[in-house]
Amino acid sequence: MRLSRATSAASIAAGTAVLALVASGCATDTATGPNEPGGNGKQIELTITTFGTFGYEALYEEYMDLNPNVRIVANNIDTGGNARTDVFTKLGAGSGLSDIVALEEGWLGSIMEVSDRFVDLREYGIEDRGSDWVDWKYQQATDPDGRVIGYGTDIGPEGICFNGPLFEEAGLPSDREGVAELLDGGWDRYFEVGADYLAETGRAWYDHSGFVWNAMVNQLDEGYYTSSGELNVEGNAELRARFDQLAEATLSGQSAAQSAWDWNGGQSFVDGTFATFICPGWMLGVLQGNTEAGGGSADTGWDFADVFPGGAANWGGAFLAIPETSNNKEEAAKLADWLTQPEQQIKQFEAAGTFPSTLEAQQELAANPIPNAFFNDAPVGEILAGRAEGVIAQFKGPDDSLIQENVFGPPLQALDRGEMTADEAWAEALQLLNELVD
The missing domain is CATH 3.40.190.10 (Periplasmic binding protein-like II)
Structure with missing residues (x-):
């Protein structure tokens, strides 16, 4: 991860x-x-x-x-x-x-x-x-x-967790099959629906940019390193294009600017702060634990859809x-x-x-899918088995996690807070890369 x-x-x-x-x-x-x-x-x-x-x-x-x-x-x-x-x-x-x-x-x-x-x-x-x-x-x-x-x-095959009641309030499909059809496509489709949700409700679409960025990078054939082990950030046009795509959505208000691994003590999963969440299998337990810590339950309305923007990915x-x-x-x-x-x-x-x-x-x-009571009886095992098809592990270089967390983390947080433009955030990432990675 x-x-x-x-x-x-x-x-x-x-x-x-x-x-x-x-x-x-x-x-x-x-x-x-x-x-x-x-x-x-x-x-x-x-x-x-x-x-x-x-x-x-x-x-x-x-x-x-x-x-x-x-x-x-x-x-x-x-x-x-x-x-x-x-x-x-x-x-x-x-x-x-x-x-x-x-x-x-x-x-x-x-x-x-x-x-x-x-x-x-x-x-x-x-x-x-x-x-x-x-x-x-x-x-x-x-x-x-x-x-x-x-x-x-x-x-960690990935699907999308979504809050059914929040989707329903925004006039969007709120059943698993309908959400899977709604979000079927690339990241452009995910952010397009996010823009509609924001316009209808005035609320954020995803919790913060870091998790979305992680998923977007993981889908590339080569991420922060080439398959031969060379750094692959500076001058990487495909990586920059995805960064700009995310920055545009974030600066428009689709990010809830949450702190990674905090979510206001879990309260943000309960009070409608955001409507979708990036969910590899292991994150289902994280979402449930935080929802319950924030005073929520299965009645809070979280569900799990058999879809992921851009296709198969592993986190x-x-x-x-x-x-x-x-x-x-x-x-x-x-x-x-x-x-x-x-x-x-x-x-x-x-x-x-x-x-x-x-x-x-x-x-x-x-x-033998077992319904998950917390996620509206979603057959999460069956869904994840399907999401795992086509996943190919991306090569991870020696400083891969450092680059994600300490190179891209700060500028993405600045984007969440609206403190930088996309160009400024990318420039800061490159500066941090040169400072922190040999």
């Missing part, structure tokens, strides 16, 4: 929350293989650090019930950006990393520059599972030397890696392998909306 995956405000406090999960019971170990639950009866403490909303809490408990000799100590960091800082700080210190560390897609490129600091999971049989994942997911975790450093967790995805500093590599591999099996990925999806990266789990969700 380019922007940091944020927490569900209802379930994860800001900063770092540590959850020590202690097993109970006295079941007998039964598994014998290196990637199966179980062990030799010796008491083992496994530490794991994730970020944002992973939906692992119940799975930790289940694993410990299956493995009474294992005690999981789980640490969750509020955003992917802060998790990146945590990982590289501890890599620099040479100690302090958990036995299992979640790595975010947006900064996987920088991790690949130090991939030898993580265990080659081929030593624990990950090659036997290579065909489990969508092919590009497995390749993302493979370094130039062929070492595989991460078990794939989720991916998101993480991996579970094992640092070389771990003293419990084999047991850590068992846990990471178990957490990323199709059965567990489905449970993770049900808990947090994180869409599986394993093909079997995707097929199960598509074949």
